[in-house]
Amino acid sequence: MSDTFGRQLREHRHTAGLTMEQLAERSGVSARAISDMERERSVAPQRRTVQALAEALALPEADQPAFLAAARAGRPKVTAAVPAGCCALPRPVPDFTGRARELAQLSRMASSAQPAPALAPVMTVSGTAGAGKTTLAVQAAHLIGTDFTGGTLFVDLRGMDTRPAGAAETLARLLSAFGLRDDEIPVDETDRAGMYRELLQHRRVLMVLDNVADESQVRPLLPGPGPSLTVITSRRLLAGLEGVHRLNLTQMPAGDAATLLRRIIGDREREAIGEVAELCGRLPLALRIAGNRLMSRPQWTVRHLADRLSDEHRRLDQLIAGDLRIAAAFSLSYTQLSPQARRLFHRLSLAPGADFDARCAGAFDPADPESIEDALDELVELSLLQAHVDGRYRFHNLIRLFARERLAEEEAAEPR
């Protein structure tokens, strides 16, 4: 018999007098998967699956080689390396600085990925706009990517766009990056997700899902068992995802922040560099913008920039360089807030001191305590506010200034 796997499977099942459900029960392979295989919608029956089916069908020994060979032939020919240009990893930044602990954590995650039945690890990297999430994921992927024989895939899910990438669309892109032809990719999102998980079962692939909007966008892209690693970046904490490892990216340590600035502008005016780093709240995006600004104005001293930044009212306006704007970056998260969270965000910018608790937050807003708690959760979820273990909340200094600007602009006419 030199027929396709799907046809052989159907024929052997009929010969054995089994329904799909009965075969499913005996083999442990789902009825849906069997149906997909018979209809040739599933092109990648794995060895383990094929063996289970052969046993459940009590396939005569003479028929086994043809059955196994047809399954092998049906498997898509996936090259180890992913085709160039498709879901390709962006270039790493040449002056990558610090984040050693985070890189080590990702590297440990990579070595923890084990063949099925072990569940493939997933790591979320969350943090505010410009914290360096994408940069970290890309750097890590370049460092540990060689370990992934199935290749590295990078997809931007455009989470902050008005129309984020849909899961079905993303799955199709990933499947085609795995070498599947358009006509081999199922129409249905659930089928695509199933095929995707099936492919990941036996491939050591590193997936970077960048800029994820929320849980619902990424859930269908989570792997099942297998040796792959998925790294998700998001401004949201994605608290609703279960069984994932989490990494929260905050500002850089003072030394690393100054080092990054020196790498951009050269080693000069150490004291002023330290000041600029602090005024940028040691936020990588702000440091990058400040560095680029200095590079594009050779006549400026670092001291001059430090002085300009030290005026709180002008700080955010100073942090613009080319198409990089710190306020625009924050704005993308801000626009996702509910009206209540927005109002609390504005008003909390007036809270004195470095941090505050929920009760103190309530003093700035007439809403009831539950609504205040909800609004605080929302702000934390979107990384506009940091929550600390002791129940206190803290603003990043640039985000506080941003909140104050929004307050002045949007509530100027409203009585408090």
Ligand SMILES: Nc1ncnc2c1ncn2[C@@H]1O[C@H](COP(=O)(O)OP(=O)(O)O)[C@@H](O)[C@H]1O
């Ligand atoms: N560790 C780092 N070393 C050097 N530059 C960094 C680092 N992290 C972030 N950056 C720079 O900061 C800016 C914002 O980083 P990005 O990864 O885009 O932030 P996010 O994805 O969190 O919004 C980029 O210009 C990037 O080059």
Ligand SMILES: [Mg+2]
């Ligand atoms: Mg990013």
